Amino acid sequence: MQLQQKIIPCLWFDDQAKAAAEYYVGIFPSSRITHISRYPDAGQEIHGKPPGSVLTVSFELDGCPFTALNGGPHFRFNEAISLQVICQDQAEVDHYWSALAAGGDPAAQQCGWLKDRFGLSWQVFPDELTHMLDDPDPDKANRVMEVMLQQKKIQLDALQRAYAG
The missing domain is CATH 3.10.180.10 (2,3-Dihydroxybiphenyl 1,2-Dioxygenase, domain 1)
Structure with a gap:
């Protein structure tokens, strides 16, 4: 084998x-x-x-x-580990966010993070976000970060507007 x-x-x-x-x-x-x-x-x-x-x-x-x-009730998930879902566009973000967040903990939703109905944490974000935050222009990256920190589910159009200035 x-x-x-x-x-x-x-x-x-x-x-x-x-x-x-x-x-x-x-x-x-x-x-x-x-x-x-x-x-x-x-x-x-x-x-x-x-x-x-x-x-x-x-x-x-x-x-x-x-x-x-x-394995039994001895251990529970916590935010120390999460699974990342890197999406191509807003439609994918919307799909995965809605499906994974259904029945989960709404209080655990921020900046693209969510906790599903089983208590597992996920990060659902567009690949473009990574590139915007890695931009060598600190003003662009800072504007994107400020907007992202106000979001629960990532809204790519708002991030793109912040990135553009």
Whole structure:
């Protein structure tokens, strides 16, 4: 068996791994669930999960592999890690933002960041934003930053106006 990818993010869920994977796969094109493994009889005294219940779900989001683990309630997501969705235009920003933010925490939305219904943090932004913030002209970059800091979902037209001066 040949290893296809050396590093794969593993997302820890209490018992929502399959539901989360199905949800994410439904949002991103060219995405799919590739494998579901189940808890065996062994280890009941440690993991406490019923035999046959979902242990892990392997899935791909737009070609990137992930694993979702039903590990129990011991750990929760926090903002120390997020997944970035780099978009081509405002339509993509709108699509991913709406889909990922649905049922999530509205208080955790700022500057393109959001927290989804499973508590996972995402950054949804247009690739053009990176280029504007990296502009060698500090006035342009500062104007864009000031506007971005006032936004929840990124609005590219407002950033472009700020960039243009």
